[in-house]
Amino acid sequence: MKDLMGMMKQAKAMQEKMQGLQEEIGNITATGESGGGLVRVTLNGRSELTALSIDPSLAKPEEKDILEDLLIAAHAEAKRRLEHEIQEKTQALTAGLQLPGGLKLPF
Template identity: 60%
Template sequence: MKDLLGLMGKAKEMQAKFQAMQEEIAALEATGQSGGGLVKVTLTGKFEMTKLEIDPSLLKSDEAEILEDLVLAAHNDAKGKVEAAMQEKTKELTAGLPIPPGMKLPF
């Protein structure tokens, strides 16, 4: 019976830690860039774009396709950074837990 109570206590503790981690991740910001810094995109931990910076030299009507590609590349760069930060925070929280490989947390 003690083991069950201990397990329940650990489950509540993990739930609180996951809640705190989710709040921490939501507060994250990552900036991705492309074109050598000519285009920059800032995303939150919820993958919401909060900022877009475009160098004025790219604002030419005949270069719209290039600009579109650079914005997409900067967005993907920022998204990759947010995902890496989320993975690192999850790894820190679940260190030592017997979680099967490939299982993604938080659910």
């Protein structure tokens, strides 16, 4: 019975840590660039686009296709950076826990 109470305490502590982690992740930002910095995209921890910067030299009708490609590339880089930072924070929180393989946190 004592082990069960200990496990319950650990589960409660882990739940509180996960809530803190989710709040922390929500405050993370990641910026991706493309075209040598001509296009910049910033995402928050919920993968929401929070900022976009486009160099004025790309605001020409004949540059439309290039601009679209650069936006996609900058977004992909920002998303990759964001996912990497979230993974690092999650691993730091769950270090030492015996979790099943392939389990992605936070849920």
